[in-house]
Amino acid sequence: MRDRTRTRMMVETVPGLDGLTTEMTTWRRDLHAHPETAFEEERTSDFVAEKLRSFGLEVHRGLAKTGVVAVLRNGEGPSVAFRADMDALHIHEETNLPHSSRNPGRMHACGHDGHTAMLLGAARYLTENPVFQGSIAFVFQPAEENEGGGRVMVEEGLFERFPVERVFGMHNWPGLEVGRIALRPGPIMAAYxxxxxxxxxxxxxxxxxxxxxxxxxxxxxxxxxxxxxxxxxxxxxxxxxxxxxxxxxxxxxxxxxxxxxxxxxxxxxxxxxxxxxxxxxxxxxxxxxxxxxxxxxxxxxxxxPSTINSAGETELARRAAVRVVGEGAVDLDPMPSMGAEDFSFMLQKRPGCYIWVGAGPSDHGRNLHSPHYDFNDALLPIGVSYWVRLAETLMPKAA
Missing domain, CATH: 3.30.70.360 (Alpha-Beta Plaits)
Structure with missing residues (x-):
């Protein structure tokens, strides 16, 4: 069996991630073991909110029932949103891993446990290293799978309560090599x-x-x-x-x-x-x-609706990605996916960019929505580094 943690690309993560990566791995596997589906992410929401409060962030709950938003403010400057999804799928897990689902018929088979852990890691890192001027809203969204939690958050006033100028998201992508990032302006995922x-x-x-x-x-x-x-x-x-x-x-x-x-x-x-x-x-x-x-x-x-990246924000995301994985490992023209994403509702309201982060081989059934899937923990420091570099790209340096 291939070693999924082997990174062939030259990845330059932000400094001081060793301890945080260990913590993120623990968080991710805990979330994986306790999957919750659309609008039922009660334990997950509690877990996320508790971590964010422990970082010293301003935490808001209740949007789309189980959604969580934390705000990091550091003086005057731009205001942006980084989003992760939290929900699992109605799938019976067949990985037989030590951290396999303890909730029968429910499974993190799309990597939302990893997305949540990476954004939590970024929130902690940026709180401890506020090298920018401005504000970041860390948006933890429920019910991405089928039920449109992103739409509900928007309808319930996400951008009125947190008036950000831009919004960004990411998804792990099996079949794309670890150490590569793919993004493109225009449609990247289909309408559903x-x-x-x-x-x-x-x-x-x-x-x-x-x-x-x-x-x-x-x-x-x-x-x-x-x-x-x-x-x-x-x-x-x-x-x-x-x-x-x-x-x-x-x-x-x-x-x-x-x-x-x-x-x-x-x-x-x-x-x-x-x-x-x-x-x-x-x-x-x-x-x-x-x-x-x-x-x-x-x-x-x-x-x-179709997930459509705006050109200017895609260029900013590209610059951040290049700082993490290098120019040659950023794919600017991937074939769009016929899969769908409710991050599209946020992109209808604010300009932004949605990227794919390489998750390694998809053989042995390790593709999205498979009962044999497990998020590749080698992505955790890459994802955090992207969020950090994106914050630095979007906002001026702290005085």
């Missing part, structure tokens, strides 16, 4: 939508299909037709994914059910493509259902 299609016909004996209307047949045709949208309705240089992930129909062998339900997800980057895909899905569902003599009830819900 969901859909549900209910087909209603006349159920009948499976041996007498002519007496009913077959919702399974209609649904099967619709599944195939949906796949023609990316290939025939979307411009070839644009991107779209339409995935039917659920097909619920029937309960036994010899009955054609009166109802079938299809559910799934759509991913796009441009709003015009998003609009067109939604429209075409509704048209195809209605037309094919009608041709099969069944009724279609199509529901489409827009969950997360």
């Amino acid at each position: 939508d969901i859909f549900e299609l209910t087909l209603t016909g006349r159920g009948t004996h499976a041996a007498m299909p002519h007496l009913g209307t077959d919702t399974i047949l209609a649904g099967s045709q619709i599944v195939s037709a949906f796949q023609t949208i990316p290939s025939r309705s979307v411009h070839p240089v644009d991107a779209a994914v339409v995935s039917v992930t659920q097909f619920h129909a029937g309960d036994t062998w010899n009955v054609l059910p009166a109802t079938s339900v299809l559910r799934g997800t759509v991913r796009t980057f441009r709003p015009e493509v998003q609009d067109m895909v939604e429209r075409r899905m509704g048209e195809l569902a209605s037309a094919i259902a009608g041709a099969n003599g069944v009724e279609a009830d199509f529901r489409y819900e827009r969950r997360y």
Whole structure:
């Protein structure tokens, strides 16, 4: 098995991190062992708030139920926000590690435990080494997975209570080598939508299909037709994914059910493509259902917008990244991901940049959302160093 901690790139972390890295590792593994899912991050929120208070920071709680925001003020100057996500996933862990989940059916399978530990480490380091003038809001967000905690924090007044000028986030990225950082201006992650299609016909004996209307047949045709949208309705240089992930129909062998339900997800980057895909899905569902003599009830819900980095803030993030991993290890043109991020809601309100930090090989199932995934602790000093260098890049030096 490969050594995940081996760093091939030349990484220059900020000085004095040895002891803090050991502490962050302890924090991260404690959080990993006690995963909590969307808006239920009570223990996690308590853990984060207690650490932040122990650093001497001003701590605020209650946004989006379990969110935590700590503010570090050091004189007059710019005000920025650094964000980490805290929630876990509904996955049964299969790593068999000493710090495996103690909460059955819940797991930190996306590295939010590591993101939280790195931002806590940055908060402590910057509190002890306030080399800048200005203010930093450390935002610990709940419910990134599926439930839009970032949207809720914004709606509940995040930027009114903490009027920052810019906002920044990061995510560990398996498959990208440890010691590399990837970022790009413009879209870096896709919009995330969901859909549900209910087909209603006349159920009948499976041996007498002519007496009913077959919702399974209609649904099967619709599944195939949906796949023609990316290939025939979307411009070839644009991107779209339409995935039917659920097909619920029937309960036994010899009955054609009166109802079938299809559910799934759509991913796009441009709003015009998003609009067109939604429209075409509704048209195809209605037309094919009608041709099969069944009724279609199509529901489409827009969950997360595309994550779009602003050009100026991406350049500032690049400068900070170069100071940590070097010019040659910063990828400025990574292929955008069709995955989604609710940090996008914060970027809709404030300019900013979202980066990917290399997490090493993704073999042996160690990819995001896998039951075999575990955050690579070798990233902890890299993440803290990026946050520190970003603070120094964004704000003037302390007098």
